[in-house]
Amino acid sequence: MKRLAQNLFFVVLLSSMFVSIAFAEETYLYSDNKDKNFISAAEFFKRGKLNGYSQLKNADLNIQQKLIYKDLKGFIRSKVNERYFILLSNVYLNQNENVSPNRQIYLYSSVVDNEERFKYKFIILDTETKEPLAEGKGHKF
Numbered sequence: 001m002k003r004l005a006q007n008l009f010f011v012v013l014l015s016s017m018f019v020s021i022a023f024a025e026e027t028y029l030y031s032d033n034k035d036k037n038f039i040s041a042a043e044f045f046k047r048g049k050l051n052g053y054s055q056l057k058n059a060d061l062n063i064q065q066k067l068i069y070k071d072l073k074g075f076i077r078s079k080v081n082e083r084y085f086i087l088l089s090n091v092y093l094n095q096n097e098n099v100s101p102n103r104q105i106y107l108y109s110s111v112v113d114n115e116e117r118f119k120y121k122f123i124i125l126d127t128e129t130k131e132p133l134a135e136g137k138g139h140k141f
Contacts, residue, residue, distance in 0.1 A: 029098035030126055030133070034068055038127040041066040041106045051132050053108055053123040061111040066127060070101035076109075084111065087140060091122050096133050099126075105133060117141050 041064040044050075055062050061084070067075050073092040077085055091109060099105075109122035121137035 028100040030100060030103045032100045032102040033104055033128055034102040036104065036128065038066065038104060041108070044106055045108065049130060050108060050123060050125070053121070053135065056110040056112050056119060056121060058112060059110045060113045063107060063109040065107045066104060067107060069099050069103045069105050072105070072107065087118055088120060090136055090138055094134060099133055104128070
């Protein structure tokens with residue numbers, strides 16, 4: 001009887017683990033769309049539907065890029081120096097948990113860096129819905 005109880009316990013334990021794994025599949029508000037085709041970030045920028053985003057005047061750096069959400073941090077690292085990368089951490093550290101890592105996004109960012117100040121603004125838009133996923137701005141004097 002004791003052996004039967006132990007076996008039953010292990011069966012229940014194992015089956016609950018399989019059920020947990022089956023229900024652990026991630027569901028996102030913005031699902032994977034990496035295989036779909038969308039216009040370029042530059043073309044979308046020309047259409048002017050950027051929810052109020054505009055590039056900073058006299059910007060030292062303007063980024064307009066379509067990319068996969070999981071590649072955001074690596075893309076920024078590849079485009080800017082280490083100082084910019086640290087100062088722009090707000091852009092890539094606040095990941096949106098509702099967005100699949102394989103979702104296409106538009107990234108627009110503008111940076112002014114001179115002796116007086118460092119200033120930036122950015123917006124991340126979903127390529128399919130055109131909704132903003134993140135936006136912000138910052139400065140350092």
